[in-house]
Amino acid sequence: MTTTPHHPVAIVGGGLGGLTLARVLHVNGIEAAVFDLDASPAARTQGGMLDIHDDSGQPALRAAGLYEEFRALVNPGGEATRVLDKTAAVLLDDPDDGTGGRPEIDRGQLRDLLLGALPDGTVRWGARVTGARPLDGGRHEVTLADGTSFTTDLLIGADGAWSKVRPLLSDARPAYTGISFVEVDLPDAAVRHPVSAEVVGGGMMMALGAGKGFLAHRETDGSLHIYVALGVPEDAFDGVDFTDTEAAKAYTLEHFADWDKSLRALLADADGPLTPRQIHALPIGHRWARVPGVTLLGDAAHLMSPFAGVGANLAMLDGAELGQALAAYPGDTEAALAAYEEKLFPRGEESAAESAANGVLMFREDAPQGMLDFFAGLG
Numbered sequence: 001m002t003t004t005p006h007h008p009v010a011i012v013g014g015g016l017g018g019l020t021l022a023r024v025l026h027v028n029g030i031e032a033a034v035f036d037l038d039a040s041p042a043a044r045t046q047g048g049m050l051d052i053h054d055d056s057g058q059p060a061l062r063a064a065g066l067y068e069e070f071r072a073l074v075n076p077g078g079e080a081t082r083v084l085d086k087t088a089a090v091l092l093d094d095p096d097d098g099t100g101g102r103p104e105i106d107r108g109q110l111r112d113l114l115l116g117a118l119p120d121g122t123v124r125w126g127a128r129v130t131g132a133r134p135l136d137g138g139r140h141e142v143t144l145a146d147g148t149s150f151t152t153d154l155l156i157g158a159d160g161a162w163s164k165v166r167p168l169l170s171d172a173r174p175a176y177t178g179i180s181f182v183e184v185d186l187p188d189a190a191v192r193h194p195v196s197a198e199v200v201g202g203g204m205m206m207a208l209g210a211g212k213g214f215l216a217h218r219e220t221d222g223s224l225h226i227y228v229a230l231g232v233p234e235d236a237f238d239g240v241d242f243t244d245t246e247a248a249k250a251y252t253l254e255h256f257a258d259w260d261k262s263l264r265a266l267l268a269d270a271d272g273p274l275t276p277r278q279i280h281a282l283p284i285g286h287r288w289a290r291v292p293g294v295t296l297l298g299d300a301a302h303l304m305s306p307f308a309g310v311g312a313n314l315a316m317l318d319g320a321e322l323g324q325a326l327a328a329y330p331g332d333t334e335a336a337l338a339a340y341e342e343k344l345f346p347r348g349e350e351s352a353a354e355s356a357a358n359g360v361l362m363f364r365e366d367a368p369q370g371m372l373d374f375f376a377g378l379g
Contacts, residue, residue, distance in 0.1 A: 007033040009326075010142065010152035012129050012165050014038070016107075017298035017315030018158030019114035022122055023064040024323030031119070033152075035127040035144070041115055043125075048225035049075065049217045050110060050312050051102035051204075057313035060320035069113055074103040075220045080203030083368050083375070088199065088207065088260035091368060092375055096203055104203065106220045107312070129164045138293030138333070140168070154333055155294045156322065158315070161280055163300035169288040174280035176234040177305050179359060181277040182252050184270035186224040193224065193269055199262050200224050207263050208368035212255055214266050226266045230255055231363055237276050248274045279305050284356060285349040287341075295337050297322055302348030307358035310351045318344060 009025065011018045014036030022032045038044060052058055052070065061067045079102055083092040115123065128145035132155060135141055140155045157165025161174050189197040199205065200216045207214040211231030216224055230236070230252070242248045249267060252274065256264050282303040295301075298315030322340045329336035361370035 013158035021319030028327035037128040060316035063320040084207040304352040304355040308355040
């Protein structure tokens with residue numbers, strides 16, 4: 001007779017938040033099992049650069065005992081910011097003088113740092129969770145796509161926008177924000193795309209217009225990662241074949257017909273495929289009543305648009321604080337979860353509201369004036 005595996009602590013999702021939680025638990029002598037749908041750590045690229053904030057991501061890394069290792073991976077000059085209009089006029093150029101509180105790091109390198117700090121076998125790869133159901137005493141049974149299942153005393157949903165754990169706590173579902181991205185890359189930009197490299201500069205560049213824009217940053221490998229932002233209906237991409245790169249470029253470039261050619265080149269000269277990505281968000285202020293034995297962190301708890309730049313930072317802080325709460329209340333999981341959620345909910349609500357407001361600022365009719373005013377307000 002086959003027995004169902006049991007894990008005292010099970011984390012669904014091996015992104016930055018789930019891995020931070022697993023690491024902080026490990027530091028505090030609590031072992032956890034992480035279940036991730038990717039077949040391996042290298043199954044897909046992990047996205048572009050992240051700025052790690054001194055009030056969220058950095059404290060999380062300190063709690064994980066990895067702050068010094070993180071500092072060694074920071075991209076020098078990555079905090080530079082510039083804002084352009086559609087004529088490519090540079091209206092704000094703020095260089096990185098080394099005094100900022102949000103150093104940049106490659107997302108893949110940060111994930112590798114966290115993975116490398118966990119005991120072998122902590123992450124179960126190729127484990128796609130399909131659902132979960134409550135058992136008695138706050139325990140849960142989790143089912144996987146391969147037909148197997150496991151039980152757990154504490155289930156944490158760190159599984160992102162379309163979380164399979166969230167329905168245990170909430171019937172909320174992400175809604176389309178009105179903005180979609182088309183992501184592209186320009187490798188070896190200084191040699192192969194020198195004009196684009198000059199336009200983007202050493203850090204983050206925003207070229208903004210009404211309802212559209214180019215958001216770009218320089219990565220540690222010398223490539224440029226470009227997010228082409230479009231304020232389009234939810235079904236706008238339905239008729240676009242993104243496997244036909246030239247057709248997808250032509251469709252996207254139509255939205256920028258009157259923009260400067262140096263900005264259009266960020267898309268026109270892109271190497272490799274174009275990746276469409278709709279931006280969704282949970283309702284601002286999403287929260288739930290305490291349910292024994294289960295909670296959420298990161299996007300599973302408070303998915304928001306990326307326009308405050310806090311999603312990864314919040315996920316890591318959530319993970320660190322949940323790990324610390326569980327260590328602070330040994331033998332009383334419910335007290336730990338209540339203490340964690342008491343801080344989680346208002347923090348998520350504040351950041352989601354900020355993200356939504358910034359999205360309006362960035363793409364309003366007089367763009368880029370909204371972002372210029374925003375940066376002026378920061379001093």
